[in-house]
Amino acid sequence: MPTILGLSGSLRKASFNAGLLRAARDVAPDGTSIEIGEIHDVPLYDADDEKANGLPEAVKRLQSRLDAADALLMVSPEYNKSIPGVFKNTIDWMSRGDGLKYFTGKPVMLIGASPSGFGTILGQNAWLPVLRTLRTRLWTGGQLMVSGAGDKFDEDGNLTDGETRDQLRKLIAEFVKTL
Template sequence: MNDKIKILGLAGSLRNGSYNRAALHAAVKLCPDTASIEVFDLNGIPPFNQDQEDPLPQIVANLKEKIRSSDSILFATPEYNYSVPGILKNAIDYASRPYGDSAWEGKPAAIMGASIGMLGTARAQYHLRQIFVFLNMFALNRPEVMIPNAADKFDEEGNLTDTFTRDRIKELVEALVNWAIKHKKLLQQ
């Protein structure tokens, strides 16, 4: 298996100074040579509307294509009102539609999240895992990367400055690569 593992990175925040976008960009830099991470910007994903499934909005069609051509997905989610943000939920819903044509089917996935609060997006990550059950996605259980007090872990330009967090993100990406390889091997049997 000499092919690089392709990971699609999705940040559930649209904010320019988002700590989750910064964490995702840190993951890109920490990715091992055996893989690559392409970040897809969710800016422009419309609110989910079943009346717009056929044809799908172009940005959603592009997202579904990127999901399908990836070996695994890396989510970086903030926590809004104890759950995943609307933009991420809209992207997930659209890419699972129309019924029977989900791009998420069977994809290995990992989650991380950054928050200015003490829990580091724990509740949002657990809600996202619940969504994975219906989507038949295979969540990597460990390591869990919850980045609390994120304002203290990134500089003004969004660079990750915290060594512990950097090590955890690196460990997560490496585990996701191995998880994707295992799933690829299972599919080849």
């Protein structure tokens, strides 16, 4: 049974991206488990802190969940046409210590949602050098960039749009077939 670690790159309570991740968990094929990881407790990366105290507990937890998972699902907002700092900060911390070992060869599915008309296309592109540097295996068999998110999620950030849900279901099923 494949296990996928799912991370949303937003700290917002009613986040579209966190909602998209929950929807992904709900539509995953039978026998596939998408386990949602927590990035709220990850501090800002500080090399002095790392030298003095090692990796924070929140980072170690994420690393061990990534190690145990068959794949990583990243659901990323787009900030200023690029990667949101909080998400990059988390991945940077996770890459420290033995981190590269956990990313190397790991299948990654990358999706995102935005209220704009372009649905995180540039944000997703901005992740490419990071995922390559971490030696992940980015899945390129399909893409999901949810645009106009304001009309597709409710006020709590739950996905309400049936078409997007169907696209997500098909995409995850395709991804899972490769695991």
